[in-house]
Amino acid sequence: xxxxVESGGGSVQVGGSLRxxxxxxxxxxxxxxMTWFRQAPGKEREGVAGSSIPYGEPIYGESVKGRFxxxxxxxNYTLFLEMTSLKPEDSGVYYCAARPYSYCTFRTTDYxxxxxxTQVTVSS
Numbered sequence: 001x002x003x004x005v006e007s008g009g010g011s012v013q014v015g016g017s018l019r020x021x022x023x024x025x026x027x028x029x030x031x032x033x034m035t036w037f038r039q040a041p042g043k044e045r046e047g048v049a050g051s052s053i054p055y056g057e058p059i060y061g062e063s064v065k066g067r068f069x070x071x072x073x074x075x076n077y078t079l080f081l082e083m084t085s086l087k088p089e090d091s092g093v094y095y096c097a098a099r100p101y102s103y104c105t106f107r108t109t110d111y112x113x114x115x116x117x118t119q120v121t122v123s124s
Contacts, residue, residue: 009118022096047106
């Protein structure tokens with residue numbers, strides 16, 4: 001069974017930066033999408049950024065384009081999310097999710113594998 005573990009969350013002031021990481025415990029798929037979601041209190045879970053292999057371009061939520069960058073480690077076991085110019089609206093629990101397909105979506109029901117989440121708090 002695939003397990004995902006997120007790390008790197010924390011508290012930061014407006015305009016600051018954080019780098020999140022997500023590590024796969026196993027790599028059983030030749031095709032794979034890993035996607036960051038986030039959820040603020042009282043809000044629905046929102047797609048943030050996704051990265052797929054071996055094909056496909058990264059996808060980003062409209063609210064984070066130009067500020068967040070998704071990338072992978074060279075071994076494809078690790079997913080990163082570099083967040084810059086952070087805003088209070090970026091606060092929430094960030095989850096890493098995976099699916100065995102070479103394209104990403106922002107539909108939570110498309111993903112069977114989820115990490116435990118890591119908290120990001122952006123203070124004004």
